[in-house]
Amino acid sequence: MVLEVKQPRPLWEILFSTHHTDIGLLYLITSITALMLGGALALALRAELFLPGLQLFQDPTSFNRFFTVHGTTMLFLWAIPFFAGVGNYLVPIMVRYKDMAWPKLNAVAFWMIPVGAALVWVGFADTGWTAYPPYSIIRAPGPAAEMWIFGLKILGISSILGSINFIVTILSCRHPDLSIMKISLFAWSILAVSLMTLVAVPTFAASLIMLYTDRLGISGFFNPAMGGDPIAYQHLFWFTFHPEVYIFLLPAVGMLYEIIPKFSRKPLFSYQSGVAAFVLIAIIGFASWAHHMFAVGMSFTEKTVFMVGTLAAVPASAMHVFNWLATMWGGRIKFAVPLLFGVGGIMLFFASGAGGVVNTALPLDFITHDSYWVVGHFHLILMGTVSLTFTGFIYYLFPLITGRMYNERAGQIHFVLAFVGVIFVFITQHVLGLYGMPRRIVDYDATMPGWLIMNQIATVGAWIAGLSYIIMLVNLIKSAGSGKEADMKDPFQIGEEYYDYKRREPHH
Amino acid sequence: MSSDLGQGNLMSPRSNIWLLLLLFSPVNVLVLSSFDNVFAQEAEEYVIRRVEIWALFYRLMVAAFVVGAVVQGAIVYICWRFRESHKKNRIREIEGV
Amino acid sequence: MGHATIEWVYVGVVVSLLTWVGAESWNVERLVEHVPPEAETIRVIAQQWFWTFEHQDGKKETGQLHVKQGVPYKFELISKDVVHDFNVPDYTILMDAVPGRVNVVWNLFDKPGEYPIQCREYCGFGHATMRAKLFVEPFSQTAEAAEKPAEAQNATSAQAQAQAPVQTAGPPGTPLTILEGSSVQGSPSYDPATLTVKKGDKITVTNKDTLPHTVTSGTGPTDPNSAKQFDTSIIEPGATADIETTNINPGQYPFHCTVHPYMTGKLVVQ
Numbered sequence: 001m002v003l004e005v006k007q008p009r010p011l012w013e014i015l016f017s018t019h020h021t022d023i024g025l026l027y028l029i030t031s032i033t034a035l036m037l038g039g040a041l042a043l044a045l046r047a048e049l050f051l052p053g054l055q056l057f058q059d060p061t062s063f064n065r066f067f068t069v070h071g072t073t074m075l076f077l078w079a080i081p082f083f084a085g086v087g088n089y090l091v092p093i094m095v096r097y098k099d100m101a102w103p104k105l106n107a108v109a110f111w112m113i114p115v116g117a118a119l120v121w122v123g124f125a126d127t128g129w130t131a132y133p134p135y136s137i138i139r140a141p142g143p144a145a146e147m148w149i150f151g152l153k154i155l156g157i158s159s160i161l162g163s164i165n166f167i168v169t170i171l172s173c174r175h176p177d178l179s180i181m182k183i184s185l186f187a188w189s190i191l192a193v194s195l196m197t198l199v200a201v202p203t204f205a206a207s208l209i210m211l212y213t214d215r216l217g218i219s220g221f222f223n224p225a226m227g228g229d230p231i232a233y234q235h236l237f238w239f240t241f242h243p244e245v246y247i248f249l250l251p252a253v254g255m256l257y258e259i260i261p262k263f264s265r266k267p268l269f270s271y272q273s274g275v276a277a278f279v280l281i282a283i284i285g286f287a288s289w290a291h292h293m294f295a296v297g298m299s300f301t302e303k304t305v306f307m308v309g310t311l312a313a314v315p316a317s318a319m320h321v322f323n324w325l326a327t328m329w330g331g332r333i334k335f336a337v338p339l340l341f342g343v344g345g346i347m348l349f350f351a352s353g354a355g356g357v358v359n360t361a362l363p364l365d366f367i368t369h370d371s372y373w374v375v376g377h378f379h380l381i382l383m384g385t386v387s388l389t390f391t392g393f394i395y396y397l398f399p400l401i402t403g404r405m406y407n408e409r410a411g412q413i414h415f416v417l418a419f420v421g422v423i424f425v426f427i428t429q430h431v432l433g434l435y436g437m438p439r440r441i442v443d444y445d446a447t448m449p450g451w452l453i454m455n456q457i458a459t460v461g462a463w464i465a466g467l468s469y470i471i472m473l474v475n476l477i478k479s480a481g482s483g484k485e486a487d488m489k490d491p492f493q494i495g496e497e498y499y500d501y502k503r504r505e506p507h508h
Numbered sequence: 509m510s511s512d513l514g515q516g517n518l519m520s521p522r523s524n525i526w527l528l529l530l531l532f533s534p535v536n537v538l539v540l541s542s543f544d545n546v547f548a549q550e551a552e553e554y555v556i557r558r559v560e561i562w563a564l565f566y567r568l569m570v571a572a573f574v575v576g577a578v579v580q581g582a583i584v585y586i587c588w589r590f591r592e593s594h595k596k597n598r599i600r601e602i603e604g605v
Numbered sequence: 606m607g608h609a610t611i612e613w614v615y616v617g618v619v620v621s622l623l624t625w626v627g628a629e630s631w632n633v634e635r636l637v638e639h640v641p642p643e644a645e646t647i648r649v650i651a652q653q654w655f656w657t658f659e660h661q662d663g664k665k666e667t668g669q670l671h672v673k674q675g676v677p678y679k680f681e682l683i684s685k686d687v688v689h690d691f692n693v694p695d696y697t698i699l700m701d702a703v704p705g706r707v708n709v710v711w712n713l714f715d716k717p718g719e720y721p722i723q724c725r726e727y728c729g730f731g732h733a734t735m736r737a738k739l740f741v742e743p744f745s746q747t748a749e750a751a752e753k754p755a756e757a758q759n760a761t762s763a764q765a766q767a768q769a770p771v772q773t774a775g776p777p778g779t780p781l782t783i784l785e786g787s788s789v790q791g792s793p794s795y796d797p798a799t800l801t802v803k804k805g806d807k808i809t810v811t812n813k814d815t816l817p818h819t820v821t822s823g824t825g826p827t828d829p830n831s832a833k834q835f836d837t838s839i840i841e842p843g844a845t846a847d848i849e850t851t852n853i854n855p856g857q858y859p860f861h862c863t864v865h866p867y868m869t870g871k872l873v874v875q
Contacts, residue, residue: 059730059867060730060731060732060733061730061790064727064729064730064732126729128727132687132688132726132727133687134686134687134688134704135687135688135727135728135729138686138687139653139686139687139729140729141790224703224704224705225704228705229705230688230703230704230705231703231706264590270609270612273612295690295699295700295701295726296688296701296703296708297700297701297703297706297708297709300634300635300638303634304631304634307627307630307631308627311623311626311627312623314619314623315616315619315620315623318615318616318619319612319616321579322612322615325582325583325586326612328586328587328590329586329590330590331590332590332592332597333586333587333590333591333592334592335587335591335592343583343587346583347580347583350576350579350580351576354572354575354576357568357572357623357626358565358568358569358572361564361568361626361627361629361630362630362631362633362634363557363560363561363564363630363633363634363637363697364561364564364565364568364630365699366557366561366697366698366699367561367562367565367697367699369690369699369725370690370692370699370725370726371694371725435694436692436694436695436721436723438690438692438723438724438725438732439725439727440727440732441732441733442733443733443734444733445721445736448721554641554677554713555636555637555639555713556713556715557637557696557697557698557712557713558695558696558697558712558715559715560633560636560637561633561637561697562697563633564629564630564633567629568626568629571622571625571626575622
């Protein structure tokens with residue numbers, strides 16, 4: 001394994017290990033691979049939309065398959081495994097326990113991911129990552145749709161098992177000297193998302209089974225021809241996946257709580273308000289799911305309830321931003337690559353949050369729903385905030401994991417390109433949505449004012465962002481093998497003991 | 509919001525809640541006064557949804573851009589003022605603080 | 606807890622702003638949701654991948670919708686297969702058409718002109734091209750338009766009806782059959798797939814499928830020459846339509862179904 005340069009260990013030893021650092025490493029490698037593959041799909045989609053008509057794709061179905069697998073990959077194979085990997089690496093160290101609570105369960109949870117990933121990628125379904133019935137029941141071609149269902153089923157079980165492991169590790173295996181109000185905020189964020197996963201995911205797991213029996217024709221839960229209701233699926237789906245948005249977000253928030261005080265050389269502004277905001281959002285996050293469904297014909301009362309629920313989740317996020325900025329205020333900030341990504345993430349966090357408020361402001365949904373505004377909005381949170389922060393954390397953990405430093409200059413170039421690219425793509429897509437372009441279309445009418453030029457700007461932006469991630473990949477691989485040795489006490493030259501935690505060698 | 513303040517001394521004269529009430533009472537008056545419209549404008553004249561919705565959109569955009577300017581400005585200012593290469597930060601370094 | 610005050614003030618500002626946003630939105634939503642009782646009903650039928658509109662007076666349109674300026678319309682949306690979304694971006698009309706449900710959205714068109722109608726909910730293969738045109742007829746012409754086009758349309762439909770018996774009575778043209786199940790991608794669609802006729806021959810297209818189809822020249826809806834040579838427009842299930850080849854020069858012409866663009870065939874005129 002390239003990352004274990006100091007003492008080369010045979011590959012099989014890492015693959016069959018149950019030690020949390022090995023499994024964490026496997027998670028990280030898997031998720032970065034998924035990021036690259038999913039990104040390649042996205043670049044293909046953007047390339048197709050550079051011009052109207054069909055160029056790259058022979059028929060719309062392959063385009064539909066590409067965006068389905070792109071979404072599924074980025075959410076379930078990049079975002080979730082990445083924070084699970086970082087959690088695996090750091091949580092046991094942070095709670096001062098020798099390993100995760102159940103190391104073998106941990107390995108099982110990880111090894112379910114490649115299986116689920118294989119099902120999704122070999123099947124290449126065209127249902128959209130939401131798989132709304134009745135399309136996914138009566139029209140989506142099999143066996144791709146079945147493989148997607150089972151792939152997601154396996155990924156869901158994997159994330160439930162991982163969550164149980166995290167919860168038990170944090171709550172029961174914590175060092176007796178360490179009270180729950182003393183563990184780091186990153187551990188808190190993992191605790192919060194693990195609890196949310198346990199509540200949220202089983203609903204979707206159940207609806208996947210219902211979807212499958214509906215496809216077999218032995219039940220008709222969501223099939224109106226058999227007396228079912230497609231909207232029921234949407235409720236079940238979003239009851240899982242709106243909280244899931246916070247599940248993607250909170251680990252990034254926790255990572256920012258690691259990065260920002262360190263590079264500002266200042267203690268955190270308020271630990272308590274960070275914890276309070278985590279707990280608040282973990283609860284309120286469940287009160288807003290149907291804001292994805294304002295257009296399905298809900299009553300005015302329902303819409304009002306879910307608008308209020310959505311708006312109620314905003315102050316908690318705003319508290320985090322306040323906390324970060326107050327921490328940076330009066331500090332002596334070193335703009336190393338991890339902090340660059342962190343600050344970039346915070347800047348885009350406001351934009352995506354404001355866009356989210358617009359989406360939920362009831363009548364404005366008539367403008368934004370299922371348009372490119374929505375595409376721009378959720379990519380701004382997932383790519384702009386979550387992925388940029390995750391990327392910063394890759395750089396942050398790099399010396400800890402490999403014992404070597406990445407190339408600082410290449411990292412800075414990566415940040416600038418990624419940040420500019422993200423703004424080009426996703427801010428443009430917001431405007432494109434206001435001009436009425438629907439999402440998930442392979443071809444568009446070039447005579448619509450502004451559509452052509454904005455699509456081209458977005459495509460160029462996507463290429464810039466794609467290029468930046470290639471730079472990262474080269475940088476990481478090269479530096480892992482031949483980078484300069486990191487000063488393990490203070491790799492970023494902050495001038496103080498850097499990591500609160502020591503590098504841990506896997507036991508055998 | 510106010511119930512979150514908690515801490516037992518909510519109603520004591522030194523509690524923050526009085527400050528908050530003072531600060532936000534004008535906002536709340538504005539909010540409540542806008543509800544009148546709802547019941548005044550029934551049926552009589554047709555509402556043109558395009559106009560109403562875009563007007564709301566522009567109102568919210570004005571608010572969003574003002575708040576956005578403040579937030580992004582604060583971020584940029586903090587990054588500029590408290591970077592380690594800033595003059596005042598360098599002096600602190602020399603003094604050995 | 607000195608630093609807590611500023612944080613509470615900050616949270617207070619955020620909450621106030623959000624309250625304002627919520628109240629404003631609630632207000633506007635209430636205004637636009639109230640359907641005027643005298644609104645004219647238009648039934649919008651969505652199916653893969655085209656729109657049909659049924660007016661209150663029973664007039665039916667496919668792929669285009671004619672409305673009058675200044676008249677409130679109530680749209681009742683239904684779907685025959687999967688979830689679609691009826692969207693007129695210029696008038697911020699947006700509502701899902703969900704099978705098994707009737708959703709309602711209303712609007713008053715205040716500016717005459719031609720506007721795009723599109724589907725905004727992913728519905729499969731033809732989602733991108735599931736479009737229609739909205740024509741808002743100006744108010745001043747409304748009175749005339751109410752009589753004239755109606756007459757004209759009656760006239761054409763009367764002609765069509767008059768012609769129809771003649772066709773069936775007269776010798777039917779070279780048969781072209783749209784097979785049952787052709788709407789499913791990958792199954793055989795046109796029979797024969799390559800049809801050879803002499804210039805001047807009549808072709809009689811029979812739709813034996815359970816869904817509407819067309820026979821339209823061109824390789825697909827994105828072909829710039831689509832429908833230049835011939836176009837039957839929508840043929841309802843069980844119905845027939847004729848293609849005259851008198852004005853078509855000898856040569857090979859690919860054709861397709863505008864509703865299901867993967868249904869393709871070829872016409873050879875000798």
